[in-house]
Amino acid sequence: MSIENAKKQAGYAAVDQNLDPSDRIIGVGSGSTIVYVVERLGQLNTKNDLICIPTSFQAKQLIVENSLRLGSVDEFTEIDIAFDGADEIDSNLNLIKGGGACLFQEKLVASCAKRFIVVADYRKNTGLLGKDWRNGVPIEVNPLAYKKVIKGLMEIGGKPALREAGASKAGPVVTDNGNFVIDCDFGEVPSNQVQSLDAKLHSLVGVLETGLFVGMAKKAYIGEEDGSLTISKKSSKL
Numbered sequence: 001m002s003i004e005n006a007k008k009q010a011g012y013a014a015v016d017q018n019l020d021p022s023d024r025i026i027g028v029g030s031g032s033t034i035v036y037v038v039e040r041l042g043q044l045n046t047k048n049d050l051i052c053i054p055t056s057f058q059a060k061q062l063i064v065e066n067s068l069r070l071g072s073v074d075e076f077t078e079i080d081i082a083f084d085g086a087d088e089i090d091s092n093l094n095l096i097k098g099g100g101a102c103l104f105q106e107k108l109v110a111s112c113a114k115r116f117i118v119v120a121d122y123r124k125n126t127g128l129l130g131k132d133w134r135n136g137v138p139i140e141v142n143p144l145a146y147k148k149v150i151k152g153l154m155e156i157g158g159k160p161a162l163r164e165a166g167a168s169k170a171g172p173v174v175t176d177n178g179n180f181v182i183d184c185d186f187g188e189v190p191s192n193q194v195q196s197l198d199a200k201l202h203s204l205v206g207v208l209e210t211g212l213f214v215g216m217a218k219k220a221y222i223g224e225e226d227g228s229l230t231i232s233k234k235s236s237k238l
């Protein structure tokens, strides 16, 4: 089974098994796995009843390309269900997100959602944040504050790096919100320390949002290498 098929399996099953007939306002995450969620939403007979809330420019394009109705999070602050990908998932369904630099809008939409469902392929489900995702925790920062935030991150024991755009643009990545992203390596972060790390990051002036999603996900749909599906649930929230 290819990685692409694992993503598709997770995306389709997440929609089929979680979308209730009464759900109207749907949060749409970003990345390559969410493509299959939106594809599935676009196949529904009831698609015209749904209003989809994007988390990025990419998500907006996906919604429009699949002939779904587009809404905005400043119009709908109560979202029935949101779907999104993840860069790494721990055993308590804490997440690292922001590999695609969309973490602020992703967290905003997830925070508005009654149910937040993660879709991913098997490489993401490591059980421990920082285990295989070695790029660090993505942190969105105001450009004026980036040097000060880098200093603060080093003081709390991280190894920060300003995310560079690479071959497509000279200089740093600029988010959909006009900010920079700092990726900060903290090594492996045990589940019971994710929340306190997130709080430390938020205490730095200039940090808009972090890619640590603590206790937000209700379920994770993981497409496995052998073609099977794993569904992880957060027991306390179900």
Ligand SMILES: O=C(CO)[C@H](O)[C@H](O)COP(=O)(O)O
Pocket: 029, 030, 031, 032, 033, 034, 084, 085, 086, 087, 096, 097, 098, 099, 100, 101, 102, 103, 106
């Ligand atoms: O957080 C994200 C973007 O900011 C993505 O959801 C995350 O990077 C996962 O992407 P993919 O589905 O392509 O693996």
